[in-house]
Amino acid sequence: MTNNHLNIKLAVIIVIFTAATAFHTIERSSAAAATYTIINSPSTIITLDTTKPAGEITVPAGGWSFRNHVIPVLTRLGCNSGACHGAAAGKNGFKLTLRGYDPELDYTVLSRQSLGRRINKIEPARSLFLLKPTMAIAHGGGKRLDVNSLEYKVIVEWIASGMVAPAESDPHITHLEVMPKAARLKAGAEQQLKVLAQYSDSHAEDVTRWVKYSASDSSIATVDDNGKVKMHGNGETAISVWYLSQVSFARVANPYPNMISAEVFTKSPRRNFIDALVIKKLQTLKIAPSEQCSDREFIRRAFLDATGTLPSPQEVEKFLAETALDKRARLIDELLSSEDYVDYWTNRWSDLFLVSSAKIGETAMWSFYNWIRESVAANRPWDKMVREIITANGNTLENGAANYYVMHKEVTDLTENASMAFLGMSITCARCHNHPLEKWTQKQYYRMANLYARIGMKNGTRGGDVQIYTNPVGEVNHPRLGKPLPPTPLDGEALPLDSPIDRREHLAEWLTSPKNSYFAKALVNRVWKNFMGRGLVEAVDDMRATNPPSNEELLDGLTKDFVDHGFDIKGLIRLIMNSAAYQRSSKPNQTNSQDEKYYSRYLIKRLPAEAILDAISQVTGVPTEFPGQPAGIRALQIPDSRVNSYFLTIFGKPPRIITCECERSSEPSVTQALHIINGETINQKLRAPSGIVDTFVKLGVSDEMMINHLYLAALSRHPSKVEVNRLISAMNVTGEGTNQAARRQAIEDLVWAVLTSKEFLFNH
């Protein structure tokens, strides 16, 4: 390690930090203190002198490098930002690549263009490149650079020392280290971050002053341009850093001001490894978990989360009466082997794969849907399922998975949507320039895109019948370089351009490899959110290094377990549903009402559109008819996104146009309220000649029995005596109970009230 160009103080810090684990915690109580105490587990205490400003940079041994110093300076000063010379059209005839994604091109532009006027090698200080930003001569962008600054010195010295061009042999940045990695701060306290860039030749530089910082939750903490963090609220947030297309982050936390005895945490039930990791996080942040939920809460919750359906009154009564200790685990097993489970998860994956007749027609849509349904029914491992899509060949009506390629004919669509669906990651930015928040570069994007270059398609004889095959030739060109790059899955191994290996096989190999940390994580996170109400990474389509999970150990643990068990989705669901974390009450306690991130209680959520409509049909005993769909089909069983249902549309069924969880909305709206109050959906079911209201009227069921039945059917519980009495008196408010029409209206109103209540519309 050649540390001669680093100041010695930094060298010491590197040793300390590389030797230690990620659990360094810096305790700091006052904003004014200039020394920190680093508690290095278990007992070493080191004191750092931080009276010197952060980010002192000295001239490296090999001199300033264009790639590693001049470009970061230009980025920090904003010269190559989208608003200035980094704009697609440049600015005033001078065009740099956005945030310096192509140093070679930038070098050419600076040294050759404009007749070489931009740089004066003999008298560096007279270079236009320096005269303009210092406003020695007029500059449209104003004064950006001070002649006494380090940034000025970097540029002038780089010119003076012969303007060495960027070369492949330059040391390349390999990763960033942020210090401290984690800190605990009180509200109002500040913390200066330091960032070290590590290079391929093993040297490191303090780049604190050139890094770009951002806070993921600025209501908890903010960070300024120089890396100084300021704490505002309670909780934990990540501060991410970006430098030369490398990213990293630090976590800062401010535990809630709660007094909770250690016993609360030690006594909290632990059913499997999930619980240990959830409790550990809660203890750190001083949040007490809620109690475990009751059996009646559990049965409704488990049915809805695993299958999207309500339990019948009989199922509820049977479950409540059972006394076996493992009855919850047994119920989970029953649910996971039910047909309703298959329907529900087929619908979820159909959302993810955008199953719709809009692009592929009705017949092919069914073929795709049936393939997904068979996969769910067989609990086909996730890696196998995705591999079958990626490597799909043959007739799309016989091999449903092959329709994925008919739906995504553009290589850019494929590259981007497949990353979203299978990696939970948006790489769209990198289509045109390096990703501003991620490590993905434009070159990586087009290496990835080139994996899809050889998909052949020809129409068959029947409608919707397309033959998918692998072309022996075909390339996707990098738009700026005008040539294809070796096909490479993001950070995977490159294939030579002339390799005979099927590129899609190569992609599938990388994608589904247990070593690919994104693939399994993305799926685990999606499934976790389905049950727990919030992804460990939120949003679930925003997995990136600068958006770390709320509980990293837990996501890692779940991912490892999922991979170790052969990508077994049902196994993952079973694990989650059996955890004490899943079986917590939704009722907040005094310490956790603010918490929506760390799973201290079950997060209540509005039911998905399809589940609400199916539940209304189920309770009223009047099925919903969907135009063009088989009679008796439930909303959750509809294969196509193109279904004409006002109810499903306003309640947020996704249109399946872009791959994004955000397409599905569970947000209540006034339109929904108006439809529930005045619309046809519920009102017609209440008036239907064959429904539950009819049955109640015909059989002359007593008010009390009616209420009891409704509560069991819709809310999966018995009503209390008080509830029964209050409802009966409110029902018969007009005192017209004798007249049969009036009686029927009162019953309709009662059923309406149950079906529009929050207890019904929410899972809790």
Place this chain on the structure above:
Amino acid sequence: MYRLDAEKAVSFCDGMRRRDFLHAGALTFLGLSLPDLFALRAKGAVNTEKDINCIFLMLVGGPSQLDCWDMKPNAPAEIRGPYKPIKTNVSGIEISEIFPRTAKHADKFALVRSLYHTAAAVHDTGHQMMQTGRLFQGGIEQPHVGCVLGKLRGPRGDVPPHVLLPRPIGNTGGNMPHGQNAGYLGKQFDPFVLNSDPSAPDFKVPDMLPPEYISAMRVDRRRRLREIVDSSVKGFEATADARLLDDNFHQAYTLMSSVKMREAFDLGKENDAMKDRYGHNRFGMSCLLARRMIERGVRFVTVNMFETVFNEITWDIHGSAPFSPISCYRDLVGPMFDNAYASLLEDLHDRGLLKNTLVVATGEFGRTPKINPAGGRDHWPQCWSMIFAGGGIKGGQAVGSSDEIGAYPKDRPATPAEVAATIMEALGIDLETELPGLQGRPIRVVDHGVDPISELF
């Protein structure tokens, strides 16, 4: 036909007798009680002397400055484009020939020709910034300026303070859009969203009234029964979505009982000649509705001219499918805007409403000065134009200018943040006002140091 009166007097559970649930209107609406409003007034956040409304026309897609408001007839053909400038009723101000009716009202409006933003050149960023003054970042959802007004002033009577017509902006290429709702202010301050097409022949607000077979007495009984069922889940109120559901029911009942709102939505009250003036299309009818809303006490109306830029003819003239050709400005989009906008100004002026109603029209960015190989123009946030009228705006002027090819502001560059500050200034909102952000952190309505475009007043 729904009857406003029940068949007979009914007794209510609180022991009171009323003829009609419609009278059960609440003192609070959208969560803002009267004392709150008084408190805000006392703090000076709301200038009661200056009670100005706003109609915000979001010209989704991004109109070309060079083909609409900032003509460069002396520039080369590939810059100046196919359209010619015409004179307006104010000497020295010329606009595009695609807006002949609007040209007769230049005394009423002021152009700003030096707008720019520095975020990514995609639709979403401009939509966010023009409607909130800020870019979506750091996980904080910024509130739409109409929601800020709703929060600070509350409703006038039983109509919602902020209405969005006809639908929110959908997918324009990035993730789902931000900046169209109340953001961190809380969903109870979200706009009332129409969510239907007012130019449809059978247009009515979906489900505004109960079906005939449900009497007022039953509506009230249902409400009461529902409250009883929900009384066991008070704890749900810890969750934002559950609180929102309650607010939505409350808002729905308030709308049902608001004769004014029903009238506002009843386009049947306008004759065909009036509809023709505005243009019998989605935007024209939305602008007509906007006028009806303002007449009945709505404070802020947002009209989105389009919902998306894909497979629809819009301002987004890239020149090739699925986007729009430049010729659509003459054939479709231009006349659509011209008729609706001119009619709106005429009606508001004739009815004495223009002086207390600010009308703002803007896209999310401008378009590339040079016509592209497909014959269109691409995204260009470096320079564009927008129009202000009414609400105390000094008409008959152009503020700021662009360079000789409309590529960059030449003088008085203006940012979306300054536009937001200008709107708030016109609406009488003190720019120092702090709003309660997440975890109670105060957030100023506009950042410190951002000033209104003072030349406009």
